[in-house]
Amino acid sequence: MAFFDTFKDKAMDLAQTGVAKSKQLAEIAKLNLANAGEEDNIKKAYIELGKLYYAERGMAPEAAYAALCEKVTAAKVNIEENKARIDELKTEEGILEDDPVIMEVHPEEPVTPPAPPAGDDNVPPEEPPQF
Incomplete structure (x- = not known):
């Protein structure tokens, strides 16, 4: 016990x-x-x-911050140029704002490609992964 x-x-x-x-x-x-x-x-x-x-x-940064502020300013300029070009292309082609092809990308949001149309028989089936 x-x-x-x-x-x-x-x-x-x-x-x-x-x-x-x-x-x-x-x-x-x-x-x-x-x-x-x-x-x-x-x-x-x-x-x-x-x-x-x-x-x-940003327009008059201290020396230690100048390079980073210049990067931000350059990126903002590029964004504005891209937006202007997008507007030109939309005007040339007569694209409407609610056209499903136009997608605005925001850095906070992930971008997912549009799904293929339903019933599209020309899309090859996905192959299973090879191990």
């Missing part, structure tokens, strides 16, 4: 150790998730800080 009592005590100790370890792992996972959220908050704050700096000082 002493054997079973010893076995029972060891099993209880092992179970308690397992519960303690699982609590530790759960807390570690929770803290890692919280850290990831805080890192995301930092990234968002950096972006806002950069936008604010550019808005206030």
